[in-house]
Amino acid sequence: MTAELKKETLGFQTEAKQLLHLMIHSLYSNKEIFLRELISNASDAIDKLRFAALADESLLEGQADYAVQVDVDKEARTITITDNGIGMTREEVIENLGTIAKSGTAAFLNNLTGDQKKDSQLIGQFGVGFYSGFIVAERVEVHTRKAGEAADTGVLWESHGESEFSIEERPRESRGTSVTLYLKSDCAEFADDWRVRSVIKKYSDHISVPVKMLKPATPATDADADDKEAEQPEAEPQYEAVNEATALWTRPRSEITDEEYKAFYQHVSHDFEEPLIWSHNKVEGKQEYTSLLYIPKRAPFDLWNRDMARGLKLYVQRTFIMDEAEQFLPLYLRFVKGVVDSNDLPLNVSREILQKDSSVDAMRSALTKRVLDMLAKLAKKGGDDYATFWKEFGQVLKEGPAEDFGNKEKIAGLLRFATTHTDKPDQDQSLQDYVARMQEGQDKIYYVVAENFNTARKSPHLEVFRKKGIEVLLLSDRVDDWLMNQLQEFDGKPLQDVARGALDLEDDSEQAKAEKEKLKQDSEALVERLAKVLDDKVAEVRPSLRLTESPACLVVGEHDMGAQMRRILEAAGQPVPPGKPILEINPGHPLLQMLDAEADESRFADLAHVVLDQATLAEGGQLEDPASFVSRLNALLLQLSKS
Structure with a gap:
């Protein structure tokens, strides 16, 4: 009764409700991936406990044999995934299972098309592994307790995957988390032992902790019958590892299949798609470390958030240390996924130590070059893969020359x-x-x-x-x-x-020099009149060598800020350095010839401003006073119609 009084029913965050609906309907054609995602989450929870236990061994509660356990019950139509990892508190359960506090949620929902295949790829990009359980389950229960906390702090979370979930206190003797799925009638296959074993082998062989299931029952013999008659005590259930339980990056490359590499990428990235390319490398000598790096096929929704969680999974001597070790790659390569396992760093390494460690700098340099070499290999191969990469990550790569001077030429070759x-x-x-x-x-x-x-x-x-x-x-x-x-x-x-400074395309022949000088002399009077009228708008007026059809164009001074950069700073509310453009005119254009012949100074001024505004619009700029431009243009059109 006490526990019942503390039971609470809460509503899902709006975005979570929408994603649950999409998860159930968009990924139904690939139902088995729920098991990969839940086992991957369980493995991550164990990794987190391993790391926390380096500082506080009491968290292990005297039990350091890590494993993920999968149990099926055909009659009850359930499957349960249990880990002895870090576990969760009540607050963490609500935060992790009731909300999706991830930037880009709105962008994700806005990009949905209604096409199940396309939307399932978007869901994969967004990474919502736990919710995949509702693809096959009509009800999900999560029973968890944080490592190091008392048994009576256990929490039971339950939901039918619709609009709400319940949460209550439920004692739990062992640390960690159990996720029980009450399967839909048409998903009963996932309560079958052999079906589940095949999925685990397919997706989770590479996970470094054993994924265990009950050993299959052996046929009864006469001796077994005699034992029962002798009323022997019932033996403990015997579990066996279904997967290889060897960290994939520690194995020789020659022993790893492409399918295993792809499966490991999906585990480490929580992406539903395959990677474009990967590189597995072991370094020995002065430094010793192993890296396994992947280039994804799709960009995550928070790619443009430069404060996003990013980086490689860091292991030291095969012990998990942290999820997002951003020190090993520069920011412009923030899309790269993978692991790095070092033999040189201390087991108690922290982010602060990583920032000051000289061996990290050497690894960062080597890993950066390896990623750039991967991209060069992808580009050289031809086909659609590099075009796919460029479409998703090209603008991020363009940040590289400013951030990584040493590799500027390499990056330039990839643009x-x-x-x-x-x-x-x-x-x-x-x-x-x-x-x-x-x-x-x-x-x-x-x-x-x-x-x-x-x-x-x-x-x-x-x-x-x-x-x-x-x-x-x-x-x-x-x-x-x-x-x-x-x-x-x-x-x-x-x-x-081509829009900055003086143009240097003219040839140096005497004829060309003579033509240039004649152009300057013939337009001198018009240039002076325009410069006087437009003095507050432009830095200079000069005859153009770059125009053959247009009446005028705007040119940026050799050392001035470009128009696009000005617009970006202005849109961001940043201060923009003072500066005025240069107006270049084409004296041979009929509009400029008409302007040159105009005796009415008021009309000349109106025409001059129209020419300037046209040049501004032609380069995609914004007019300071659009209403005046329209008014002048209308007046000129009316005058022309009367003539």
């Missing part, structure tokens, strides 16, 4: 761009591709930065480049302006923004 060579939005051209196509005598890599691909492709700054057949990179990701400022060159060739 992909859209260019005028294809005029398609696909970012599938490398800098190596560009250099191989450079014209004879061309000594720079040219690029244009804009708000989106179409604005970049149609930029007036490209007109002279198209005329001369010179390829230009078309950049439209938010990080691109910043990236190019950090990268600056590739293969010894400087990167040049």
